Amino acid sequence: MKLALALLAATLAQAQSPLTLWYRQPAGGWVEALPVGNGRLGAMVFGDPAHERIQFNESTVWTGEPHNYAHPGAYRYLGQIRDLLWAGKQNPAEDLAMREFMSVPLHQKAYQALGDLLLDFPEGQVTGYKRSLDLDTGIVAVEFTQNGVRYRREVFASYPAKAIVVRLEPTPPHFTAQLKDAHTGALSPGVMAGRIPDGAIRYEARLATLRDSSGVTLLLAAATNFKNYRDVTGDPHARVEAMLAAARTQGYARLRAAHLADYQRLFRRVTLDLGTSSAASLPTDERIAAFAQGNDRALVALLFQYGRYLLISSSRPGGQPANLQGIWNESNRPPWDSKYTDNINTEMNYWPAEETNVSECQLPLFDALKDLAQSGAITAKEQYNARGWVLHHNFDLWRGTAPINASNHGIWQTGGAWLSTHLWEHYLFTGNRQFLRETAYPLMRGAALFFVDTLVQDPKSGYLITGPSNSPEEGGLVMGPAMDRQIVRALFGDVIEASRVLEVDAALRDQLTGLRARIAPDRIGRYGQLQEWLEDKDDPHNQHRHLSHLWAVYPGYEITPATPDLFKAARQSLIFRGDGATGWSLAWKVNLWARFLDGDHAYRILQNLIAPASDKRPGKAAHAGLYPNMFDACPPFQIDGNFGAAAGVAEMLLQSQNGTVDLLPALPGAWPDGKVTGLRARGGIGVDMEWRAGNLVRAILTADENKTVKVRYYGKQVEIRLAAGRPYKVE
Numbered sequence: 114m115k116l117a118l119a120l121l122a123a124t125l126a127q128a129q130s131p132l133t134l135w136y137r138q139p140a141g142g143w144v145e146a147l148p149v150g151n152g153r154l155g156a157m158v159f160g161d162p163a164h165e166r167i168q169f170n171e172s173t174v175w176t177g178e179p180h181n182y183a184h185p186g187a188y189r190y191l192g193q194i195r196d197l198l199w200a201g202k203q204n205p206a207e208d209l210a211m212r213e214f215m216s217v218p219l220h221q222k223a224y225q226a227l228g229d230l231l232l233d234f235p236e237g238q239v240t241g242y243k244r245s246l247d248l249d250t251g252i253v254a255v256e257f258t259q260n261g262v263r264y265r266r267e268v269f270a271s272y273p274a275k276a277i278v279v280r281l282e283p284t285p286p287h288f289t290a291q292l293k294d295a296h297t298g299a300l301s302p303g304v305m306a307g308r309i310p311d312g313a314i315r316y317e318a319r320l321a322t323l324r325d326s327s328g329v330t331l332l333l334a335a336a337t338n339f340k341n342y343r344d345v346t347g348d349p350h351a352r353v354e355a356m357l358a359a360a361r362t363q364g365y366a367r368l369r370a371a372h373l374a375d376y377q378r379l380f381r382r383v384t385l386d387l388g389t390s391s392a393a394s395l396p397t398d399e400r401i402a403a404f405a406q407g408n409d410r411a412l413v414a415l416l417f418q419y420g421r422y423l424l425i426s427s428s429r430p431g432g433q434p435a436n437l438q439g440i441w442n443e444s445n446r447p448p449w450d451s452k453y454t455d456n457i458n459t460e461m462n463y464w465p466a467e468e469t470n471v472s473e474c475q476l477p478l479f480d481a482l483k484d485l486a487q488s489g490a491i492t493a494k495e496q497y498n499a500r501g502w503v504l505h506h507n508f509d510l511w512r513g514t515a516p517i518n519a520s521n522h523g524i525w526q527t528g529g530a531w532l533s534t535h536l537w538e539h540y541l542f543t544g545n546r547q548f549l550r551e552t553a554y555p556l557m558r559g560a561a562l563f564f565v566d567t568l569v570q571d572p573k574s575g576y577l578i579t580g581p582s583n584s585p586e587e588g589g590l591v592m593g594p595a596m597d598r599q600i601v602r603a604l605f606g607d608v609i610e611a612s613r614v615l616e617v618d619a620a621l622r623d624q625l626t627g628l629r630a631r632i633a634p635d636r637i638g639r640y641g642q643l644q645e646w647l648e649d650k651d652d653p654h655n656q657h658r659h660l661s662h663l664w665a666v667y668p669g670y671e672i673t674p675a676t677p678d679l680f681k682a683a684r685q686s687l688i689f690r691g692d693g694a695t696g697w698s699l700a701w702k703v704n705l706w707a708r709f710l711d712g713d714h715a716y717r718i719l720q721n722l723i724a725p726a727s728d729k730r731p732g733k734a735a736h737a738g739l740y741p742n743m744f745d746a747c748p749p750f751q752i753d754g755n756f757g758a759a760a761g762v763a764e765m766l767l768q769s770q771n772g773t774v775d776l777l778p779a780l781p782g783a784w785p786d787g788k789v790t791g792l793r794a795r796g797g798i799g800v801d802m803e804w805r806a807g808n809l810v811r812a813i814l815t816a817d818e819n820k821t822v823k824v825r826y827y828g829k830q831v832e833i834r835l836a837a838g839r840p841y842k843v844e
């Protein structure tokens with residue numbers, strides 16, 4: 114009896130744990146299944162008692178093979194394309210570019226599914242079913258009672274053990290385990306190996322079964338022959354064997370403990386409490402459905418922490434960066450190839466990395482930038498006859514950097530420049546000079562050199578502009594869109610600053626300073642809007658998902674309250690764009706409204722984001738929101754919205770751009786009381802805060818190094834002196 118009560122109490126406590134997603138039924142479809150991942154392996158757990166499906170991915174399973182996509186000699190057409198654009202002949206310019214200036218081939222390759230682990234158990238009546246994902250442990254659990262026995266299935270992806278671990282407790286009367294190859298459909302009990310039909314990737318997945326007195330542990334390892342974007346000479350079999358050999362020497366308790374130690378070291382750095390309500394005791398799918406009718410503050414905190422969980426699970430040092438779906442993909446023809454779209458989506462994936470204290474999760478992106486700087490140098494040379502490196506609006510496992518798909522939106526020059534600003538931000542947040550010197554600066558410098566060589570003078574205004582380019586993804590091929598100019602100004606500014614910190618490249622610094630001042634400034638148009646293009650041609654009724662010209666407000670910070678006219682115009686542009694959008698666009702709007710210091714408006718956008726998503730079905734409109742598993746829907750599922758939303762919540766609570774640490778800059782009325790610990794501000798500063806009735810009770814700032822910082826809260830600004838490692842209380 115006592116035990117039963119204790120069990121019941123434990124079950125209830127878990128049901129209401131603020132860090133748990135949970136459901137009363139198995140997943141009906143993929144967007145109901147629960148994700149686990151260790152950065153290289155990802156899996157979706159469906160949780161059917163009798164027929165478990167664990168669909169899994171490995172991050173280097175892609176179509177294609179090592180390939181350089183640059184279009185040899187394309188630079189010979191550059192002048193002609195520009196002249197056509199300057200003569201107002203956009204269609205002929207796009208046609209010429211389509212013929213002579215595009216990636217070879219025109220499309221990049223696709224991320225693939227790898228397989229399913231299928232577990233079959235005896236059928237039978239089940240009671241007390243529950244399926245959950247505990248973000249505090251990174252463990253998916255499936256629990257139910259059958260024939261009087263309470264079963265618990267646990268699944269996690271271990272970074273230290275390099276494997277997906279499945280635990281069955283107690284040992285079921287009997288069960289079968291099979292691997293199903295996502296490319297051939299073949300079923301096999303212990304090993305699955307093959308080659309991607311369209312390409313050079315070979316893969317192997319292998320299952321090991323370990324039994325002990327209290328249950329069964331299944332270890333799933335998978336690997337490919339991918340070594341790097343130019344080398345596929347790895348041996349998947351040897352890799353998988355090595356992974357399993359190491360993992361199988363450990364019992365379940367040790368595997369679990371090692372996973373917790375690794376995962377919690379990252380996850381537990383941040384806590385967020387926005388208060389709770391009765392809705393918090395409901396299953397997660399029901400909470401999403403009910404969100405609009407109430408104020409389920411704890412669901413916002415859950416979404417925030419889920420973003421951190423997903424980043425830890427899909428982007429770990431040594432692996433690939435998080436792609437359009439992170440690492441989770443069921444299809445061999447996924448939407449947009451589940452690759453890297455860097456005219457917003459890839460960057461958004463990393464927006465929460467620094468501020469929410471999982472900085473090292475951004476390292477895979479920086480590794481990718483090292484590759485892209487190499488392949489992008491070839492594209493720069495062949496297509497622009499320029500130094501440095503360039504990345505257009507997509508890349509793939511093979512680090513394609515040339516313009517893909519169509520000239521009216523594929524030719525967009527500032528992907529590498531934008532991603533390079535992440536390098537500088539990483540330095541600002543961490544203060545890691547070695548990283549700045551060895552990794553960041555050479556990449557940033559190369560990204561800037563490309564524009565030193567390619568900025569051209571606008572014949573009308575005399576200013577410097579980029580081109581041919583695009584304001585993602587509208588308006589076609591143009592010269593000098595606002596976003597490009599903002600990004601290049603930011604990049605040049607970052608390189609100038611970095612060269613000062615490192616005391617290098619004085620001549621380049623002067624040159625960049627001179628060029629930067631000549632880049633066409635932002636302009637205010639006839640509707641009081643910030644112009645998206647050089648010409649005053651914005652349509653105030655345009656509610657396009659991309660908010661490119663607002664880049665300088667967020668993620669950039671050139672336009673701030675200190676530039677009041679531009680700030681007002683940018684705000685007007687955002688108002689014109691409306692409060693609806695695709696998933697990731699909503700997430701961007703949350704961040705933008707936070708930067709406009711309007712917490713209530715940011716919260717209104719969050720309400721649009723936290724709504725049941727629906728995909729396009731006959732007779733039914735698609736709309737953005739959250740799927741039952743809280744994956745964000747563009748629709749379809751794209752993980753950027755999850756990451757952008759997590760960043761947005763952080764941005765509402767803390768900002769640190771432009772040299773001031775701003776506490777609770779955009780706190781909405783909906784969150785009068787709360788507490789957050791472990792956020793990070795630029796300057797290497799940790800921030801904890803507690804507020805009540807909308808007022809800051811206390812903030813604790815802890816800096817990595819001695820420094821003086823400006824802190825602002827509720828219009829008050831103070832300057833404080835922080836001693837390294839010593840918490841400073843602001844009240």
Ligand code: FUC
Nearest residue numbers: 437449454458586695747
């Ligand atoms: C950009 C967006 C689309 C989608 C795609 C992956 O092209 O405009 O909405 O997010 O990336």
